[in-house]
Amino acid sequence: MKHLIYSESIVSPSSAFRISVVTYWSGDYKVKGYLIEPKKKAVYDGMVYLRGGIKKVGMVRIARIMQYANEGLVVFAPFYRGNEGGEGQEDFGGEDRQDAFAAYELLRSHPMVENQRVHVVGFSRGGIMAGLVAAEYNPTSMITWGGVSDCTLMYEERPDLRKMLRRSFSGDPKQSKGTYLARSPISLAEKISCPVLIIHGEIDEHVGVEHAYQLYNRLDNNENVKIDKWIISNRGHLLSVREQLTYTRNACDWMKNC
Numbered sequence: 001m002k003h004l005i006y007s008e009s010i011v012s013p014s015s016a017f018r019i020s021v022v023t024y025w026s027g028d029y030k031v032k033g034y035l036i037e038p039k040k041k042a043v044y045d046g047m048v049y050l051r052g053g054i055k056k057v058g059m060v061r062i063a064r065i066m067q068y069a070n071e072g073l074v075v076f077a078p079f080y081r082g083n084e085g086g087e088g089q090e091d092f093g094g095e096d097r098q099d100a101f102a103a104y105e106l107l108r109s110h111p112m113v114e115n116q117r118v119h120v121v122g123f124s125r126g127g128i129m130a131g132l133v134a135a136e137y138n139p140t141s142m143i144t145w146g147g148v149s150d151c152t153l154m155y156e157e158r159p160d161l162r163k164m165l166r167r168s169f170s171g172d173p174k175q176s177k178g179t180y181l182a183r184s185p186i187s188l189a190e191k192i193s194c195p196v197l198i199i200h201g202e203i204d205e206h207v208g209v210e211h212a213y214q215l216y217n218r219l220d221n222n223e224n225v226k227i228d229k230w231i232i233s234n235r236g237h238l239l240s241v242r243e244q245l246t247y248t249r250n251a252c253d254w255m256k257n258c
Contacts, residue, residue, distance in 0.1 A: 002109040003102045005030060016040070017069055019062065026081060026102040027095075029088040033078035033103060034060055036069040043114035045140065045256060046107040048133070049077040050100055052124025052146075054090060054164065059083070067245060068121070071252035074112050078103040092168040093128040093151075093183040100129040104137055119255045122147050124207055124237070131185025131215075134192045141258040142192070143251055144185070145199040146207050146237050149215035151180040157208050189218035195226040195258045199247060201235035228254065 007020040020035045038044060049065050052058040060077040069075045078099050081088030090096040100120075108116045119141045122130025127147015134142040148154050152173040155165050166172055173180045181187045196219055200212035212229060219227045232239070232247070239247065 001106050001111075003106045007035060013062065013066065014070075017066070021084075022076070022106075023086075024102060024106055026088075026099045029081050029086065029099075031078060031081050031086040031088070031099050031102070032084050033076055034062060034065060035077075036062075036065060036075040037110075037112060038069070038072070038074070042112070044072055044074050044112055046110060046113035046118040047073045047075050047255070048100065048103050048107055048118060048120045048139075049075055050120060050122040050126035050129040050133070051077060051080070052122075052126050054092065054125065055083060058124065067248045068252060071249060072256075073119075073252065074107065074110055076103055076107045076110075092125065092165070093132060094168065094179075097129060097132045100133050101136060104133050104139065119143070119258070121145065121251075124148065127185060127207075127211070128183055131188050131192070132183070134185075134194055134196070135188040136191075138194050141195045141197065141255050143197045143199065143255070144212075144215065145251075146201060146204055147185075147198075147211065147215075148207055149185045149211040151184045152177075153210060153214070154207070155180070158206070186214050186218045189215070189222065192219065193222075193224055196228070197251060197254050198227070198229045199232070199251065200230070201232045201237060201239070203234060204237045206237040226258075 003024040005023045007022045012019040018037045022035045080090040117140045120130045120133045121143040123145045127144040216229045
């Protein structure tokens with residue numbers, strides 16, 4: 001597989017799947033992530049899960065990505081650089097976008113992935129990463145779930161993140177306007193041609209639902225893009241376990257029909 005350095009199997013909660021901690025090249029950095037592969041020999045769609053948060057906050061959970069694997073997918077979820085023993089330092093869609101790009105290329109070259117069919121799913125901050133991958137590679141589909149689509153809006157609505165954002169973006173939106181635009185999926189809409197599904201809680205307190213509407217409106221101007229929007233009434237950034245599983249299954253059905 002492209003970019004692969006080595007993988008180490010870990011205990012799997014299901015006898016039907018093999019789970020590994022993969023170390024792969026992202027430019028000059030060694031970055032890590034979880035890979036879930038069905039043990040049954042066959043071909044499957046692949047899915048790159050692009051996590052939210054930063055550092056320990058929002059770290060990939062095996063239980064979460066297993067929900068996708070159980071729907072018949074080979075799943076790879078990078079931790080992003082600087083995490084869980086990986087080299088470098090993540091920077092919110094700057095140079096760490098290469099971690100998502102390399103993860104996509106790695107999974108596309110996986111021998112169990114059918115016809116290079118790879119989807120990207122970005123949650124929260126991962127919506128930035130998913131947009132960047134979609135604009136660069138034209139994956140089979142893209143899902144942004146509670147995802148950031150406008151980095152300037154993120155700065156405005158999250159005072160608690162502003163110090164980190166100023167560090168990652170080299171200033172505030174006035175000082176570094178170009179950087180905020182370049183990392184915002186709404187600014188990349190003309191470069192996105194794959195099918196897109198937007199899932200967002202109506203009362204999301206971490207990433208406002210306005211992100212969903214802005215991205216939908218930008219993409220809806222492109223007649224060549226298949227776009228769907230699921231706004232979940234009276235729900236915030238996170239769902240109950242049962243609701244999350246239901247929407248995950250529906251999202252996987254949507255992906256497989258792309």
